[in-house]
Amino acid sequence: MNPMVSIIMATYNRAHFIKETLNSISAQTYSNWECLIIDDGGTDNTKCVIAPILEKESRFQFLKRPNDYAKGLPGCRNFGLDLAKGNYIIFFDDDDIVHPQNLELCVQELEDTDVYFCRYIRNVFFENFDYNFDFSKEYSSFYIDEKDIDRMLKNELPFNSCAVMWKSACLKENRFSENLMYAEEWELYSRILSAGFKGVSIEKCLFFGRKHPNSNTGEFYSNNSIRKDSYVEAILLVVQNLKEKQLLSTSLKRYFVTLSRGFKEYNLFENILKIFDLPTSEKLKWQLFYTTLPLRLFVYRIKKKVLKKI
Incomplete structure (x- = not known):
């Protein structure tokens, strides 16, 4: 049996x-x-x-x-x-x-x-x-x-x-x-x-x-290059799959663009944008979002600290 x-x-x-x-x-x-x-x-x-x-x-x-x-x-x-x-x-x-x-x-x-x-x-x-x-x-x-x-x-x-x-x-x-x-x-x-x-x-x-520390996750957070390379490739595969199945929501686009900030050396944002395959006007919108993200995150953290003190 x-x-x-x-x-x-x-x-x-x-x-x-x-x-x-x-x-x-x-x-x-x-x-x-x-x-x-x-x-x-x-x-x-x-x-x-x-x-x-x-x-x-x-x-x-x-x-x-x-x-x-x-x-x-x-x-x-x-x-x-x-x-x-x-x-x-x-x-x-x-x-x-x-x-x-x-x-x-x-x-x-x-x-x-x-x-x-x-x-x-x-x-x-x-x-x-x-x-x-x-x-x-x-x-x-x-x-x-x-x-x-x-x-x-x-x-x-x-x-x-x-x-x-x-x-x-x-x-x-x-x-x-x-x-x-x-x-x-x-x-x-x-x-x-x-x-x-x-x-x-x-x-x-x-x-x-x-x-x-010898687990795959432990190695990733220790900046092991093999694990980081793989994560970038996995992100691109996920985005491609979602695009093909028309499941790439605005929320997920924002998530992946934000995530790409941590992988500048891989040109991850540019590669994600290629998969999005957007009209020029929408592409410019996401490029602006990506460029201004550090400033907006800085302002958000300041606001959070201020609200905590109130």
Whole structure:
């Protein structure tokens, strides 16, 4: 019998963290799953560390990424997607902790035929994890669809990579862009949402991300050039997709133009403006917006300080 849920986990030199992550998956209250662990060419002793788990638990599979998938997280995940047998797909990282009810509650929500993904809350932790889980099954929820793409892209409604379970139909035509080394899930998930898939968000924390400087996010905020290059490319892919689907609202145009100020060395504003493909008058309007943005932000901060003192 095929598993209902396919967990896809890319790993690279995480022997010091992965065992704790796999143990949290083994502790799931829902049992009908497979976990595909895709090694990205690591050089540490990950396989030796998890060998006892692999021997004891057949639901885990340890596989090497083939060379016809690009090195990196997206390539590993795409390889996993091509092997996955489950009706539902979820991506877990190799250094985090999964709430015991994660799969159970997501599967329960996805039994609704009109719902194609289940988003939930993800919290973070540093160093040692506190295993004092909340096992309550009472939580609020709300629906998400195409109209929420603004909030998703602006991170007002975060879609963390490991905080969504998808029906496999969402990923049939949508795969990770293998040339991206950062923001790959942000780009892919916005594509899925813009394709018209409706989902549900449950207000319960079901995943705990470990914070450490060697994570992709940690490297991005340390100005790693590979991560920054990838983010710029992801932004352009997102803008192009929204333009093609006629979902590029004025609010999103303003957001991306504002965002481009932080990437002047990439000529990001000029490249975004090309994708907008606007009439001359509207193009001039956005050029003026971009040029005067620093002054307006300065005035805004001054006003904010003044209002605080009143």
